[in-house]
Amino acid sequence: MSVWLPQGYREVSELEVKRSRFLTTVARVEDEAGAREVVAEVRRTWPDARHHCTAFIVEMPGAQPVERSSDDGEPSGTAGRPMLDVLRGAGLAQVVAVVTRYFGGVKLGTGGLVRAYSDAVSLAIDGAPRVRPVVSSVSEVTFSYADAARAQDAFAAHGLRVLDSEYGEAVTLRVAGDGELLRGLAAEIVREDVAIEPRGEHLVEEPEPPASA
Structure with a gap:
């Protein structure tokens, strides 16, 4: 399963290779439109740069991941594809990377460009x-x-998440987590079988510990 950058995350890093400056913008996005908007914003920020090479990966429910890359005028296969490979290798999705290059007057060659664009993205996502x-x-x-109060305490103690509560003649709880565990805990509390109604799914973004942890 892929991992994501946190919501709202956006950072810019800089790498210099033989006087060429590589400014890398990495951002969390939710869909392809969001990724393309980040690319457009970067172009507006540095309109005088020679290249704005891009790569992004976004996942949508029930569909294959969308992966796109662009060399933006660099020799074919020397920028966008290596950038995309770095994002894949890191297991990232919901992410866009834009590398803005200011040419420094020294040609890097195809191998040098592949290394430079790969290193620029690696630097941006490292840490x-x-x-x-x-x-x-x-x-x-x-x-x-x-x-109801006992139920909420029991659910929390077993890792079930109460999303919201509705108070009327009784208390109705919307709970995220294992349905069978929920049913068993509820039955223990009221000492009889309890009706559980499915209400779709809930997504939570949990912090991923560092690889060295």
């Missing part, structure tokens, strides 16, 4: 925080007022 998307089923269960 960046990651989150792992965790999708849980959501269920709805109803308790009396007397049992």
